[in-house]
Every structure is written in C-alpha cells, then in structure tokens.
Amino acid sequence: MSEQQQKIDLVNLARSLFERGYSVGGAGNISLRLSGNRFLVTPTGSSLGRLKAEDLSVLDSDGNLLEGKKPSKESVFHLAMYQRNPACNAIVHLHSTYLTALSCLDNLDPSNAINAFTPYYVMRVGKLPVIPYYRPGSPEIARELSERALDGKAFLLANHGVVVCGSDLFDAVDNTEELEETAKLMFLLKGQNVRYLTDDEVNDLKNRGK
Ligand SMILES: O=C(O)[C@@H](O)C(=O)COP(=O)(O)O
Numbered sequence: 488m489s490e491q492q493q494k495i496d497l498v499n500l501a502r503s504l505f506e507r508g509y510s511v512g513g514a515g516n517i518s519l520r521l522s523g524n525r526f527l528v529t530p531t532g533s534s535l536g537r538l539k540a541e542d543l544s545v546l547d548s549d550g551n552l553l554e555g556k557k558p559s560k561e562s563v564f565h566l567a568m569y570q571r572n573p574a575c576n577a578i579v580h581l582h583s584t585y586l587t588a589l590s591c592l593d594n595l596d597p598s599n600a601i602n603a604f605t606p607y608y609v610m611r612v613g614k615l616p617v618i619p620y621y622r623p624g625s626p627e628i629a630r631e632l633s634e635r636a637l638d639g640k641a642f643l644l645a646n647h648g649v650v651v652c653g654s655d656l657f658d659a660v661d662n663t664e665e666l667e668e669t670a671k672l673m674f675l676l677k678g679q680n681v682r683y684l685t686d687d688e689v690n691d692l693k694n695r696g697k
Pocket residue numbers: 513514515516529530531532533558559560561580623624
C-alpha cells in the first residue's frame with residue numbers, strides 16, 4: 488500500500504471514529520508504522536474529525552519530525568510501544584465515553600479491568616491491564632506502556648482513556664470499537680447477575696484463535 492493511501496486511511500478512519508462519537512474536541516491520537524523505521528502520527532491538538540493527510544506528522548524512531556505538523560504529545564508512548572512490540576503496527580488512543588468512565592473507577596484489577604463475558608472481547612482483545620494515572624504526555628506513560636507492551640493489545644490509562652494496538656490500522660480501530668462496546672455493556676449490566684465466561688471457555692476461544 489502506498490504511503491499516501493496509508494495517510495488517507497488514517498484520516499478517514501479517524502473521521503469515522505469522530506463522527507460516531509468515539510472522540511470529541513481535540514482528544515485522542517492515532518499512529519501507524521510506516522516502512523523504513525518511520526511512523527505516521529496525528530498532530531498535537533488536532534481534532535480526529537478534521538485531519539488533513541498533508542498535516543500528519545512523520546517521525547523517525549527517535550521522534551525526530553521528518554514531515555508534517557508538530558506530533559501528538561503522546562508520540563513518545565506510541566514510539567516506545569512500536570519499539571517493544573514488533574507485532575503492533577498501529578495504535579489508537581481515545582477518551583471514548585465508557586472506557587474513560589471505567590478508567591476513573593477506583594480499585595480496578597491492575598492486571599485486567601474487564602473479565603470476559605462475551606466471546607468477541609476474548610477474540611479481539613482478551614484482557615485490559617491498567618496503567619496508573621500520570622499527566623497526559625508524561626514520560627512515565629511511555630515507560631509503563633513500553634514495559635507492558637507485550638502483555639496485551641489494549642491498556643487502560645487510569646483517569647484518562649484507552650490505548651489499543653492492532654496488526655494494522657483497521658485491526659486497531661476494530662479492536663478499539665469492540666473494547667468500547669464491551670465497556671458499555673459492562674455499565675449496562677452493572678448490578679445484574681452476569682455469567683462470566685469460564686476459564687475453559689476463554690482458553691477454548693484463545694486456542695481457536697491460534
Ligand atoms: O489526553 C491528552 O491530553 C492526550 O493524551 C490526548 O489525547 C491528545 O493529545 P494530542 O495528541 O497531543 O493532541
């Protein structure tokens with residue numbers, strides 16, 4: 488796929504997320520791995536609904552700006568995750584409503600904020616480790632995500648939002664949408680007698696995915 492097409496796909500998918508309410512204002516950022524150890528990142532302060540292909544930031548692996556506008560203040564954590572996990576080729580960070588609400592709850596299990604109650608959550612994401620709260624843009628988020636980048640595809644940033652990886656941009660967006668839907672169901676089911684999937688059921692889904 489040409490680099491221009493990758494930029495167009497990013498602009499279109501970001502707009503689609505924005506138009507469907509997954510992101511508001513200037514919140515969130517998206518990136519993907521380009522060829523030659525370079526990375527495409529959304530510019531800082533930009534609305535995901537109004538990106539322009541020519542404005543997207545192109546960075547080298549040290550974070551030097553090669554093309555486009557000043558990158559997201561979270562580009563440090565995006566680059567740290569790419570460096571640590573070669574299977575991660577795209578990253579979506581959102582403040583989507585239900586996942587962000589979940590991120591604000593006290594006493595979440597740091598190893599997994601959502602226990603599986605649907606197969607698709609297991610097949611797409613599986614578990615949701617929690618990164619403690621740090622100021623947005625702080626190097627501690629990058630350090631924690633880098634340390635845990637091989638622990639899963641998605642991470643909840645406490646009191647902030649979510650970070651989701653994919654094998655490509657379409658996969659990362661699909662994983663994010665599934666995760667947001669799962670968090671929404673979790674709130675809808677609050678106080679109900681939920682039947683969680685058993686360990687055997689979860690393992691069966693994971694084994695079929697291999
Ligand atoms: O929450 C924040 O401030 C950032 O994590 C964010 O979502 C938007 O920052 P930029 O990508 O620098 O606009």
